[in-house]
Amino acid sequence: MAPQQDPIERFLSQAGEASKVILEVAQKGGFIHVFSHLDADGIAAAGVMGKALARLDAKFRIRITQQLDEKIIDEIIGDKPQLVILTDFGSGYLDMLQQKLPSSKVLVLDHHQVNGTISNPNFVQVNPHVFGIDGASNVSGSGIAYFVAKAASQANVDLAPIALVGALGDMQDKYDQRSMQSLNEIIVNDGVAAGLLKVEKDLTFFGRETRAIHKTLATTTNPFIPGLSGEEDKALVFLSNLNIPIKQGEKWRALRDLTDEERKRLCSALADHLLSKGLHLAVENLIGYVYTLTKEEPNTALRDGREFAVLLNSTGRMDRPSLGIAICMGDRKAALEESNKILEDYRKNINKYLGWVNEKPERLRELQNIYVINGESFINEKIIGTVSSIIVSSLANNEKPLIAFANVEKEQAAKFSARTTEAAIRKGVNLGEVMHLASDTYGGKGGGHNIAAGAQVPIDKVELFVKSVDELIGKQLRGEKLAGNDNA
Ligand SMILES: [Mn+2]
Numbered sequence: 001m002a003p004q005q006d007p008i009e010r011f012l013s014q015a016g017e018a019s020k021v022i023l024e025v026a027q028k029g030g031f032i033h034v035f036s037h038l039d040a041d042g043i044a045a046a047g048v049m050g051k052a053l054a055r056l057d058a059k060f061r062i063r064i065t066q067q068l069d070e071k072i073i074d075e076i077i078g079d080k081p082q083l084v085i086l087t088d089f090g091s092g093y094l095d096m097l098q099q100k101l102p103s104s105k106v107l108v109l110d111h112h113q114v115n116g117t118i119s120n121p122n123f124v125q126v127n128p129h130v131f132g133i134d135g136a137s138n139v140s141g142s143g144i145a146y147f148v149a150k151a152a153s154q155a156n157v158d159l160a161p162i163a164l165v166g167a168l169g170d171m172q173d174k175y176d177q178r179s180m181q182s183l184n185e186i187i188v189n190d191g192v193a194a195g196l197l198k199v200e201k202d203l204t205f206f207g208r209e210t211r212a213i214h215k216t217l218a219t220t221t222n223p224f225i226p227g228l229s230g231e232e233d234k235a236l237v238f239l240s241n242l243n244i245p246i247k248q249g250e251k252w253r254a255l256r257d258l259t260d261e262e263r264k265r266l267c268s269a270l271a272d273h274l275l276s277k278g279l280h281l282a283v284e285n286l287i288g289y290v291y292t293l294t295k296e297e298p299n300t301a302l303r304d305g306r307e308f309a310v311l312l313n314s315t316g317r318m319d320r321p322s323l324g325i326a327i328c329m330g331d332r333k334a335a336l337e338e339s340n341k342i343l344e345d346y347r348k349n350i351n352k353y354l355g356w357v358n359e360k361p362e363r364l365r366e367l368q369n370i371y372v373i374n375g376e377s378f379i380n381e382k383i384i385g386t387v388s389s390i391i392v393s394s395l396a397n398n399e400k401p402l403i404a405f406a407n408v409e410k411e412q413a414a415k416f417s418a419r420t421t422e423a424a425i426r427k428g429v430n431l432g433e434v435m436h437l438a439s440d441t442y443g444g445k446g447g448g449h450n451i452a453a454g455a456q457v458p459i460d461k462v463e464l465f466v467k468s469v470d471e472l473i474g475k476q477l478r479g480e481k482l483a484g485n486d487n488a
Contacts, residue, residue, distance in 0.1 A: 007131040008183060011139075012147060014131070018107050018124045019151035021083065025105065026058035030082030034062040035072070037088035037141065038382065040169025040313035043321050044142035045087035045109070047328020048159045048166075052149035054329065055156070064321035066382060067456065068093050069445065073100045086110065088141025088166075091127045092436070092447040094118055109144040111135035112448055113432045128183065136449040137174050138182035142166025146187060160191035161293045161305070162328045168291065169309035174422070178204055178288035188291070196295055197305075203255060203267060204288040209304040212252035214239055223282035224394075225274065242269050254299060301343065302327070302336070314346035315339050317382045346383075353379045353387045364391075369473040371395060372466055375406035381415040385454065392419040399424045401431060403469055407459065414462050416446065416455040418469070425450050428476045437482055438468040 025032060032053060036046035046062045053060045065072055068089050073096070076084055083105045090097065090108035094116035097106060108125040112135060118125055126144050128135040139147075146163035149156035167173070167184050175181050180188050191197030202208065207216045217228050217235040228235050239246055244262050246253060258266065267286065274282045291305035301307040315324035320342055326335040356378055357363050365372045373391070375384055388404040395402060401420035408415050416439075418431040431453035439446035439455040442465045446455025457465045475482060 007133050008186075011126070011128055011131045011133060011183065012151070014124075014126050015144070015147040016151040018109065018126050018148045021105055021107060021124055022053070022058075022085070022148070022152055023056070025083040026053065026056040028082070029059060031079075032058055032060040032083045032085060033076055033079060033081040034060060034085045034087065035068070035076070035089075036062065036064050036086070038064050038066045038316040038321060039088075039385070040309040040316070040324075041140045041142050041166035042088035043312045043316050043324040044162050044166030044169065044309075044328055045140075045145040046321075047325045048142055048145040048149055048156075048162050049085060049087055049109075050325060051159055051162075051329045052145075052152055052156050055153060062325060064316060064325070067445070067454075068097075070096065070100065073097065077101065077104075083107070087145050088112075091115070091125060091129075094123075094125070098123060107148075109141065109148060111140055111144060113436075115436065115447065133182060136451060137172050139184055139187075140167040140170040140172055142169075143183055143187055147183070150190075157190050157194055158196060160187050160194060161196050163187045164191060164197065164291060165293075165305050165308045165312065165328075168305045169313055173289070177201065180289075196293065198292040198294050199289055200292070201287055202263070202290045203270075203286060204290060205255060206306060206310075208255035208290060209299055209307055210301055211254055212246065213244070213255055213258070214246055216255055223274070223279070223285040225270065225282070226277050226279075227273070238269070238273075239266075242266060256298065256303075300336075301340070302332075311339055311343050313386070314343045317380070317386065318342045318346050318349075319382075349380065349383060350386060350390070353383065354390065357387070357391065366400070367466075367470045369400060369470050369477060370466075371400055371402045373402065373404035375404060377407045377409060379404075379406040381406040381408050384415060385417040385419075385452075388417045388419040389452070392421065399427060401429060401473060403466065405462065408456070411456075412459050413444070413456050414459055414465075416457060416465070418448075418453045418455075420451055422451070428479055429473060430476060433482060434469055434472040434476070438465055438472055441465075441468060 034046055034049050036042040050062050085107045087109045089110055091110035091112050091114045098120045106123045110127050114127055114129050128139050142163045146159055164187050172184055205216045205220045214232055214235040218232040242265050271283045293303055296302040301311045312324040315321055323335050323339045384404050384406045388402050392402040398421045401424055403418045405414045405416040418435055420429055430450040432448040432450055435446035435453040435455040439457055442457055442461035444455055444457035448454055
């Protein structure tokens with residue numbers, strides 16, 4: 001199967017096929033259902049698709065769910081849509097979808113690993129993995145939605161910044177100095193050419209648009225800065241020693257408010273500080289690409305791509321995804337004000353959960369090949385993924401994946417979130433494969449990416465599942481092939 005054509009061209013031509021289906025159904029006045037995933041990327045994907053459909057005067061509705069299961073598919077069937085569009089999920093469930101939706105038109109716009117094959121001619125899948133493009137780092141759900149929207153109408157190029165926000169939400173900025181590559185790079189270039197994005201090198205600390213500088217320094221964990229990370233008082237002293245004022249009148253200054261000269265002073269002082277602690281590698285992580293949405297108001301979370309992503313994520317996790325979608329579709333008044341409040345509550349929750357895990361050492365168990373956190377019914381199952389993403393970067397052994405779970409009481413199930421690092425990936429770990437296989441064995445469902453994956457498992461199978469994950473990861477680390485792997 002030697003591809004004659006460039007993978008990117010083949011991907012784009014498949015996006016063109018999907019756009020034809022949308023145009024056809026919209027023209028006939030057909031009813032379109034968009035289903036998308038609950039995280040920042042899923043919400044951005046739904047927003048991109050929603051805007052594109054609104055521009056076609058299409059009849060549509062959008063629903064956001066945490067996962068795709070048979071119950072949700074049954075609800076879709078009940079509404080008899082002429083077209084179902086799945087964004088940011090679907091590729092893991094091709095068999096179930098085809099079985100349940102034999103006669104509807106279905107678009108699967110997903111970047112997760114593919115399970116099963118498509119035999120129904122009513123199904124069109126746009127997934128980078130099919131073309132040998134890495135879906136974990138080269139395009140996200142929002143990006144795929146963007147390429148389909150752009151194929152439908154060139155006017156949708158103004159959605160490039162939203163597509164980029166989704167990719168940042170999925171942490172696809174993992175190339176040199178946090179740059180983007182492949183399909184994501186095309187999105188960035190589109191946004192820059194349209195005058196909607198500015199890409200520049202700066203300190204990549206989170207909160208450059210909205211957070212007081214000393215807080216930005218104290219909350220930065222990538223890189224971790226000993227003596228500053230987690231210590232606001234020391235960050236204040238550090239800035240004062242550099243003669244960098246932290247306030248302008250009554251207002252706290254954010255990183256974006258620094259003059260070029262102050263910024264240089266801060267960078268070199270931070271570099272010296274890290275070098276004095278022997279952290280040569282961390283110095284390289286200080287500076288990277290930052291993505292500014294130039295049409296957004298300064299000092300708002302929407303101005304910085306990474307902050308925008310966190311805001312979208314918080315609306316989903318706090319059960320208000322429609323706010324996030326409204327923002328992606330252009331709403332800036334009530335929706336923005338409200339989502340700022342949601343973001344604040346979300347941050348409070350995360351801090352509460354991190355505090356809870358740290359309160360007792362036994363809440364972070366270490367097995368042979370993995371770490372395990374049992375969030376019981378204390379950690380909200382919708383936020384367990386965020387909690388594991390934060391904790392995995394602070395673990396003593398960064399080659400051991402972290403598996404965290406919380407109870408979903410009304411379904412008598414546990415929701416698992418698995419996270420690991422590039423170091424473990426290089427040793428052969430693939431969490432998507434492990435979560436898929438182990439959940440399959442114990443009557444659950446799971447899958448995802450090599451570096452981040454999830455599963456839902458019946459509550460009485462939790463211990464067996466954890467044991468199985470530990471063993472499967474062990475096999476991957478020893479270079480053994482896992483049985484039953486049907487991934488492409
Ligand atoms: Mn995604």
